[in-house]
Each structure stands twice: as structure tokens, then as C-alpha cells.
Amino acid sequence: MVTLTIDDKQVQVEKDATIYEAAKAAGINIPILCHDKKLKPFGACRMCLVEVEQMKGRLIPACTTPVTEGMIVRSSTPPVEKARKLVLELLLLNHPLDCPVCDKGGDCDLQNLAYDHKVNVNRLNDEKFHHVIDYNNPLIERDQNRCVLCGKCVRICDEIVSRGALTFISRGIETKIGTEFDGPLSCEFCGSCISVCPVGALLARPFKFKSRFWALQKKTSVCGYCGTGCSVTLGVKDNKVLTTVYDENQGFHNGQLCVRGRFGYQFISSDKRLKSPLIRKNGQLVEAGWDEALELVANRLKGAGASAAALATPRMTNEELVLLKQLMTQQVGSANIDHSAGYAHAALTEGLAKSFGVAAAPSSILDIQKSDLLLVIKSDAYETHPVVGFEINLAVKNKGVDLQILSDKRGKLGKLPKANTLLHKPGSEVALLNAIAKVLIDENLAGAAASVTGYAELAAGLAAFAPEQVAAQCGVSADAIKQLARTYAAAEKALIVFPVGLAYPAHTAQLAHAAANLAILAGKLGKEGSGLLVLQEKNNSQGAVDVGFVPGNGGMTAQQILDGCLSGSIKTLLVAGENPVVSYPGQSKVKDALQKVDFLVVADLFLTETAQQADVVLPVCSYAEKEGTYTATDRRVQKVTPAIPAVGQSRTEFTVYGDLIRALGGQAPTTPADAFAQIPAYAGIEYAALADDGAFAPVAVKPALVLPVAAATQVEAGKIALLTGAALYHCGTMSHYGEGTVAACPEGYLELSYADAARLQIADGVEVTVASNEGSITLQARISLRMPEGVAFAPYHFAINQVWSGAVVTSVTVSK
Amino acid sequence: MSEAVAVNQETEMEEPVFDPALAEMVIEKYKDIPGNLMPVLQGIQDEYGYVPKAAVGLVAERLNVYPSQIYGVLTFYAQFHLKPRGKYIIRVCMGTACHVLGAERIRETFFERLGIGHAETSQDRRFTFELVACLGACGMAPLAMVNDETYGKMTVQKVDEIIKEYSSLPL
């Protein structure tokens, strides 16, 4: 610790603190413009000048100068004030004074600083900038005339996002921020640059002229897309969500969001929201009242027993899931409930449930930056969970964490410094992990695990997985496998990370066993920064598992439910928020099943492809309109409260299922708090006490080693191996209704290797027909360096299920 | 009067087809050296006479640097050229001494004869024209240079001689 004096106040801070940080800790506000707590010190703007007794004769930038023992700092003296005023006058020299029409007005550092320093006249005079404003993309407006060259956008895009889309161009008075060759911005559209820009040089176009900053109500919430569970602040006016507001102090991620969180909010107040319940009459869905719709549904469910089934989306709150589960199991009498197509949760409900004795991963997102080594299975982890990706970027770049990647294609994470990617053949990940486990055992790197249940069986079962044996099958050399095993074992703290979700049929129970085995064998559990983290697809995927929204005793899985619809054993199906027609494998089968089932009820925000087939459609609320909890992928339970009233006639599912329970003679919990109290996994958490940061529900691990089954995948001769996955800009199909996400990625595409494209004579951007045994689909070709020869990738959000029936690898032909 | 028309030749000129082999060779040479971005870019400029756009993509990929960052470097240092350049670089000094002794007339004459202004290149890529600040030989003002050759006490007539001389050399 170092002691210094700032404005006659004694301050004690860590020895690597800067003067700015020390002042902040002491409650003294030094004005800054180019400094950001999330970024490395830069020292470009000279706004933060102070006087230091020991460095007389010049003014010292507080944001870059480290404290020293006994330092005497004065933050606001006449020379300091004079210098700051000059800095502002210089900045305002070429800066247009168009505050009246600038969206940043009221939230602008330059405006506020000029106000604070009373810069009402400028002693200097010069021409204003006349840069052309960039309106090339629908999301980010770049007006370089307002830029103060603080470099924050450049730095955040590099340091945190690792995209590096922006840079300083030219020098001297010509300097500006731009892209390579001054081209249009083509990037991740995460909006991080907008969020840190101190002025109106970077603005969110969807929010232009929607509201003055001060007229917005700021409501904290939790992003409704992926399992990262980022905290967001919604900007609300006239009961509409108009934007997301950046708050650098929010959440573990310091307000960082991805494109979905930042720009995908428009679905909430979208015109496409269902306005009232719909009932099919004479083949047409027509508007109806709630009473009529609910009565119809209640009558169908009454006494339906096992002929009824429910598929729910893990985007519902825990409390809503509790109610729907109660309705189905107790009032209706059916154990046929499931979510996520039945297989996307298997890594937890079957895999970790057996390997760890608990259907949850023991590590948290916060462990990423505390680790020594990250073993990421599938490069897609960045696309599925971009803000987790930021954590990985920071860990590798700032903390020197070793990054090892096992993947069937290259990805952005592989470009991080010293990252090592083992590119394997599609579908061979379990065999590969088994081979690593075998090396751990054979080379005595797993000594401590010998007493764990299942050790002997595993050791015996792995006989067939010697690196030399699986090398050809996996397309990875035996040496590389051994090297990885040794590196992993040698790391004091090592964290395995892999995504799961509808698009990742290979990431199921067997993969979870295989990954868990490594962590158990190499003794990586029970330590901070070490263990295993499963990245689950939806914002409440873990919650759906914790509530137990899975088939009860003798109940049917999602796939069996669809089969039941086809065979006639399921007569009434309630689909709550899922959109199987687009997102479950095998579209034709799903459509048939929904066609066949006697009575289909769909509760959703939109008239989705699935809702269009329904007999009754119930309009329900988005996360911004309801109260309840979501459990992020690392069992972080977070509470949301309504930011706006229910849109149109929509109701929360808490109300809907509560009413149905009561209509069927049951008693439903009356408040979300009551429902929450019924979830055993959250026994230690008090609903009322849940604050913005949420609370972690404990994960008690009882390790057991389980021999994973490595299924063989075969690609038909002469065909291409199609992999499904997530696109960075989307999450499930809800993002179809967030205009920003659609603007960034409007349609599906097929990523192809250069070699295959050349062989098939396919040019970048042309339409190709992708055909499998299941069917065919037309997609735009993208030729990409990240695809190995013979492998193609298509994001699943755009009905890739026309050619994909759930196989890990689908053999397809691609033609013009 | 010359027949040349005053158009911005630079934007109209097509870039030659990019042959990655030369760039690959340069990258290969410096691949494992830390801080290799500058030498690689300089090497590429030496090979192609300028830094082609396609080379930037290639360098970004191979050295794992952002393309934007490379562009930032290329625009920061005056030594880099992003457009093909002429075989003969004509520089006309616009420093104070040269200005006083009629540099403007020299600039105009070159423009009239060749149709290219500052930082522009003739269609046949024979000449690139550049205005520069004091070349440090004020005693010979007004001053012009063609590649490494210096021409002092410039006149309109000397402009014509220079153009004639270099136009007769092989391309």
C-alpha cells in the first residue's frame, strides 16, 4: 500500500494505482475524457492534469501517473483549471456545436466538461471539421466531426472485443478514426465503441431522434437472449423500450454487451407483437378474448392426463416454469414435459448429473480470468456467448492465460495470442477427449483420481482410445493429443468450457462425461479459476434444468412427444415459447407432428412459424414486462422486474398458467416469490434479497468417472460434412424479431472452405443449393478461411432443419 | 498547350492484378521476427512499388494483425503508398524560397503537360507528381527532383525538357 495526499486528504491505495484511481477512491473527482476503467491507460486528452508537489514545473496527467509514497497532489488549482480550460477550448475549436440535434446531448462528456469549466467563449478560432458522416450500416453512425480522438473506441474494439475494426488513420490535423481503406464498418456490431465514446461521434442509429437522454427512464434488467445472463439497462419512454443504456458498473461484464443484448431489444416493443389471443375458427386464426381462449385450453387440458404434453422455452422465468410444470404434472396429470428439443440439456441433465452428481457445472464465468489455462471445446463458444468471449479475450491478452481450443473449424478465439487450436474431424470430439483422458491415466498424471468411483472401469474402457489409435479418426496427431494432455495436467488451474444448445447435437451427455473425466482425473475441481463451465444456450437454460422441466417418471422426451403427436398418443400439445418448426431438427417431421396433433396451444410473443399452426395462440410477455428470476449458465440467479407494462393484451405466463391451474381446481403460488421458494436448488437464496448482481446457487460436486460412448460419424463419400451452429448475431429464433440483430445478419448462409469452393466453382456470395437426405435449402455461400476442406457450416436460426435432422454431421451436396 | 485533361487519374486507374507470391515471399522472410510489421510492409512496397490492398489482407491474415491497424500504419508514415506509383517520381518543392521564385508556375506547367496534380500518377504509370516542402537546396530554387536527380533553377522550358527526357526512357 502507498499513502499519499490529495487535496489535503490522506489516501491509501495499492501501489500500482494511478493518481486518478487514488483520487476516485478518496471521493475526489478528477475530470477525464480518454480514460476508461476497463481499458489500459492511454493519456491522450490531458483533461486529467493535476499538480504534484514533487514534480513541480509541469502538470501531470492523473490517469497515467502511478502513485508514489508521500506524493502530494492538488487536483484543482488555478493553473490546473486554466490548462483544462485550454484543452476544452482546443477540442471545441473544430468540433461542431450541434448539441441540439446530437443524440449524445445530456450524456456527453465534452458537453458536461465544457459546462463544468464554464467554457462559454473560445479564445481561438478555426474551421470546423467537415468529414463525411458514415451511414453505411444500419446500426452505427460515425460522425468524425464530433470525434475528440480519445481512442476509446479503437481500444475497446481491440482490448476487449478483439475485433480491431477501428483504428487511427493518418496523423496530425488529418487524424481520424476509421476502418481499413476507409471502407464501411463491417464488424460484430456489439456497440462497445458506442458505449464508451464520450461524445456523439458514434451513435446507435436505431435510437436516433427517439428521445433525449434525460427523458429516458433507466430500468435495470437481464438480457433475454443467451445464458451469459448479462445485466442490461433498458431506456424506456412512454412505456416503450427505446434503447439499451450503457452502465460501466453493471454486472461482472462492466456493462459490456454483444450485438444481441445491445441492439436486439426492439422485439420488446415491436409492432409484430401479438395483440390479443387468437383462436382457430373455420381454419383461420381470429382474434378472441382471454376468457374464451383460456376456457378452451382449460377444457382441453382437463382430464387429458398423459395424452397432453408441454414443450417450454428456457426463456421463461423460473417461476413461470414452476407453474407450467405444476399445471402439467398435478392438474393435467402428465409427465410429458420437456424443453430444448430434449437433447440440448442432456449435457447437464444426464451428463453432469452422472459425472458430478448435480445437473450444473461447478465453475462460473468469473473463473475465466482467474484461470491458468482454458480448454475451449468448439470455437463457437465465442459466437454462442460473446460476452463470455470477451472474458476469454481479456484472460488471454491481459492475464496471459493459456488458451487451448479443440474445434472442428477455426474461429475468432484461435487468433488470440499464443492460442493453440487442435482442428479435429467433425464429430470426433468425444474420441479426442477420451484419448486425452487415456494419456492422463497412462502417464500417471491422474494419480489422485484413482479412488474416484468408476476409475477402474474408465481406465479399462479407454483401452481403445490410445492417441495413436484415434489420431486418424480425429484428424489430430498422437503427439498433439499427448502434448495437450500434458499441458492441461500441468496447469495449476485449468478450466474447460464448451457450449451446448439446439445447434450442437454433438454436445450432449457423452461430451459432458468426457470433459468431466478430464477435470476429475487431472484434479481440476474445487479450485477457483479451475473446473468446468457449460455455456448453455438460452437466458434461463440452467433454470429450466433446476426447476426440473424435464420428463417426469415415465414421461416423454421432446422427441417422443413429437412422435406421440404423429402416432396420435399425444392429443393436446402446449408449446410455450419454443419455435420447433424453425429450431428443432427435422422440419418436415415437426410440421407433420404439429399438423397431426388434435389440439395445439402456443404461448408466444409473436405469431411464429409454430404459432401459425396452432389452434389457440396466447400472447405473452417479454422479459421486460415481467417479474421473476432467470438463472444464468453458471447458476447465477438474477431477478427482473417489469420495465414496461404488458404490451397490448399480453399476459405474463405466471398469470396464464396460474389461471389455468385454478381453472382446473388447483392452487397456484400467487407470487413469483412463492413459486421461487418451491425450487429446491435455490433453497439458500432469498427471493426478496436478490439484488442486481444476483446470487450463485451452490453446486456441490460428487465426482464419478463415466466411460463416454464415442459415436462414429461418417460422411458419405463425395459429400460435404455440414455442421450446424450459432451465428454471432443471433440466439435461437427470438432474435429474428430484434431488428438490430436482423440488420446485422438478415439470413442464413453456408460457410465453405476455399478448396471446396474452388472444386465446386462456387464464388463468394452466390446462392447455392444445399441438399441432404432430409431435403434441400438455398443459402448464400461464404467462402471462409476458417473452414477446413470437406466441412461446411450453416447457422441454425434460419430453418437449416430443412436439411438437418439432428445428426452431428449431415452429409450434403452443394451446388450452384 | 498540352492535350492532357485535368481529371483525377488516380481514382480512375485500375490496379494491376495482384500476384501474392511476392508478398508471401516477404512475409516468409520476416515471419518469426518480433516487430515485423514495418519491415514486411516496406518489403512489400519494394516489391510492388506500393502496398496493394490485397497485400494488406494477406499480411493481416499471416501476421495475425487487424487489417485496420495495418491501414493505420500505412497512413501514418508518409513513406507508404497505397496506389501504384509511376516509374519516375517528380517532386516540386513548394518551400518558401522556391515559392518566392515561382514554384507555383512550375507546378502549373507540370499539371498542364501531364494532367496530374499532387500525389497523382499518369495513366501509363510513367510519372507520379508530388509537392514537397523545402528540399534543403534553397540556393538552387525553384527546385524539382525526378527520382534521385535534382534540377535547380527550374523554368517552364526546363519542365518540357525534363518531360521529354523521361518520356523517351523505356517504361
Ligand code: SF4
Ligand atoms: S461495434 Fe463492436 S466490433 Fe464493431 S467497431 Fe464497435 S466495438 Fe468494434
Ligand code: SF4
Ligand atoms: S469516435 Fe468517440 S470514442 Fe472514438 S476516438 Fe472519437 S471520440 Fe473517442
Ligand code: SF4
Ligand atoms: S446475448 Fe448473451 S452475451 Fe449477449 S448481451 Fe445477452 S446475455 Fe450477454
Ligand code: FES
Ligand atoms: S483522461 Fe487522462 S489524459 Fe485523458
Ligand code: FES
Ligand atoms: S524552399 Fe525549395 S529547396 Fe528550400
